[in-house]
Amino acid sequence: MSDHNPGLRPWRDIARRQSRQIMVGNVPVGGDAPVTVQTMTNTLTHDVKATIDQIRRCEEAGVDIIRVSCPDEESTAALKQIVRAVRVPIVADIHFHYKRALEAADAGAACLRINPGNIGSEKRVKEVVDAAKANGCSIRIGVNAGSLEKDLLEKYGEPCPEALVESALDHIKLLQDQDFHEYKVAVKASDVFLAVAAYMQLADAVDCPLHLGITEAGGLIGGTVKSAIGIGNLLWAGIGDTIRVSLSAEPEEEVRVGYEILKSLGIRTRGVKVISCPSCARQGFDVIRTVQALEERLQHINTPLSLSVLGCVVNGPGEARETDIGLTGGGNGKHMVYLSGITDHTIQDAGMVDHIVKLVEAKAAEIEAQKLESETTDAGKADGSQVEAAE
CATH class of the missing domain: 3.30.413.10 (Sulfite Reductase Hemoprotein, domain 1)
Incomplete structure (x- = not known):
């Protein structure tokens, strides 16, 4: 039974912010694509078996995209085997060493999580962008209130929405200067008010997809509540194209909570x-x-x-x-x-x-049987129409 009828219940409708669409592997993000659910592994990436096993549990929970940390060469070397063994696109989490990004792109990562301004010279940024273009990678810019640039902290005195947005725009410009536009952006904070305000300001300033999250939200109960308030508030306002619920819990729990947030708002249903x-x-x-x-x-x-x-x-x-x-x-x-x-x-x-x-x-x-029957009928009608058109 449907519990959502836009014609009869307009007070339930959410006017989604229009963003351009990018691809993370074979998963569309932004535009009219469904809001995707992400999580991140907590295994040592070079422990290939443990990492693959954890990703498969997350796949069973319904994850669309999953991020793995690549802090060293051993991790990026393992990435190639991990990518081949799983179904969902892999985001390689890179922080400061640009060579890890080059290695991850060559190893099959669908997306690089990297802040261009943190990796050094314009030449290094160009190398990363060239590797992303050559391998069909998108990039996720991840601004975090806990790791804002020193000059922005000096300018604003403390983490604030304006500082997070300015940081995001600075990183975006570095990519645009290299004619790279396949990126999404996050401006996360552990403070719900700060995160929501920053995302709202950023949503008005850019047209790229936005990745939502309340970072370091806490344990399963406390973190779920904070994430539901912050992420739910933004989604209700039509902001957000992909989400990650950050919990001190197993990754598959983050996936389940993410779907519960989407289900509560009628944005996406699963299970x-x-x-x-x-x-x-x-x-x-x-x-x-x-x-x-x-x-x-x-x-x-x-x-x-x-x-x-x-x-x-x-x-x-x-x-x-x-x-x-x-x-x-x-x-x-x-x-x-x-x-x-x-x-x-x-x-x-x-x-x-x-x-x-x-x-x-x-x-x-x-x-599922009714769905299959409907799809078969629609496919038959489409084939019939093509035959008539050919005649």
Whole structure:
């Protein structure tokens, strides 16, 4: 069931900032492309097996683009093997040594995360740009409030939106002077107010794609809250083309939180959207443990669909009417199951989670089958039209 109808609910519409589009490998970023979800590995890059294993877990979680750190020659040497083994485009994280950028570009990186102003002379910048052009790499400029240039700190006295934006524009100019335009930009800060203000100013100053993030956001809970406020605020304003949730947690958790932010705003859907109550004395079953179990068991579902899990009949029926599958707690361990918003059958406590998982899997299979049938029909119509045109 759709929970978004722009014709009937204009208060949900988000007017997205129009940016030009670049490519990160085979993934479009900006323009009318979907907002992409990124993360970064935390393994030693030269530990090829550990890095590949971690990237594959992130791929299962739905990551679109993944960044790996390349601080030394051993890491860039490993990059070639890593790139071949994974499906998603790799961004090579380079800080000061321009030769690492040259090596990463030759090793197959789809994008270089590097600030041109930090690598030295104009000649070095040109070498990096030439390598990026030769290998089809884009570049991500990453300004961070914690590592602003000394002259900007002296000029402004402290990290502020104006300082972050000026730094970004300075780096951009170095690329434009080399006739390079395949870049995206981030102006991150751990302070939500500072980051949001900087991104808003930058959005008005440039037309390139923007990479959103609240840097050093914190642990899984605190970092999720800060990121949701900062990234969500910007996305709601139509700003942002790709996001990374920075958490002191495993990378796949960053991916899941990123998708939850996008799902909450109706920007992009992936997997099961769970609507559940906080539980109270009225609950007919253990809502908290049930939701935890369902979220864990349903991580393999990629198909967008909605599931409501409510402990009692106060709000349960209303929420169930708006979701693909609904569960509402009742008395005596007997609970109501809704399918497509309509009461369908009851279920007892025993085996309840297994039952709901099977219903969700069946619904996902049904949606995918309908999607395939529709695509096949559309393809047949297109072929028919081509034949008619040829005749």
